[in-house]
Amino acid sequence: MIEPPERPAAAMARLISVLTPLGKTIEISARKRLTWDNGGKPSVYVFLEGELSISRITDGILVGTVTEPHIFGFSEMFYPLRGNILRAETRCLISAIENHKVEQAMERHALWRDVAEVLSFHTNTMLYRDLQIVNQRTFPVVCYYLQELNRLPEETKERVNILSYIQERTGLSRSSILNIISSLKTDKFIDFKRGGYSLQVYGLPDEP
Incomplete structure (x- = not known):
């Protein structure tokens, strides 16, 4: 590592x-x-x-x-x-x-x-x-940036949209990012406020 x-x-x-x-x-x-x-x-x-x-x-x-x-x-x-x-x-x-x-x-x-x-x-x-x-599957890339965003101060997370944060840094499609973060929220690995703000990460799986 x-x-x-x-x-x-x-x-x-x-x-x-x-x-x-x-x-x-x-x-x-x-x-x-x-x-x-x-x-x-x-x-x-x-x-x-x-x-x-x-x-x-x-x-x-x-x-x-x-x-x-x-x-x-x-x-x-x-x-x-x-x-x-x-x-x-x-x-x-x-x-x-x-x-x-x-x-x-x-x-x-x-x-x-x-x-x-x-x-x-x-x-x-x-x-x-x-x-x-680079050359990674979409899921671990999204998880990497979720973890990065989660380490930011709370006041920053309150104004930073999760989708925009990941898309700006990766160029991944909107739909592929949304599918992953929606699934992670459903399974209670993450949570966020309406509109995709104030991310909270409780632990992320290695595989989808």
């Missing part, structure tokens, strides 16, 4: 401490998207407050959501493929730091190891996610 990668808290804290004062703090309203060029200038973003998601541009699949302070943009700074886009799920506060300032700070404060740890964490997080859902 492969465990999810551990967040590099110390490296993240050092980077946030050094880089945040170099940027411009901006408020992003809920559901607004954020490109990698802030005001036409390539930037790294320090996420400070709120709930932020990152999605693939090609198919819109949501690949990750964060609520803790985080940093995005190192990959885009070194290799600007620009295949992902950020989206605020709630009101967010972000510090946008121009790439050249980030590079200068990395040299001045010897932050290369910290940057490498963050990039490694992002890479291994994506690998772990793919192991859970």
Whole structure:
């Protein structure tokens, strides 16, 4: 059993401490998207407050959501493929730091190891996610995201629709997801309020 990668808290804290004062703090309203060029200038973003998601541009699949302070943009700074886009799920506060300032700070404060740890964490997080859902049957994929959603704070679950949460992250059909969650609710493995909110998981079977 492969465990999810551990967040590099110390490296993240050092980077946030050094880089945040170099940027411009901006408020992003809920559901607004954020490109990698802030005001036409390539930037790294320090996420400070709120709930932020990152999605693939090609198919819109949501690949990750964060609520803790985080940093995005190192990959885009070194290799600007620009295949992902950020989206605020709630009101967010972000510090946008121009790439050249980030590079200068990395040299001045010897932050290369910290940057490498963050990039490694992002890479291994994506690998772990793919192991859970790529080439897997629909049932275990839905159960994986039910468990993930169930670990979120109660106030988040109150506003997050179960069907939308799973569909955004997998691309599975609406009917296949609904069939599974309806069956799990009937068998009392899960429960939720009308409309598919406030998920509660009591234990999930290995097989349907």
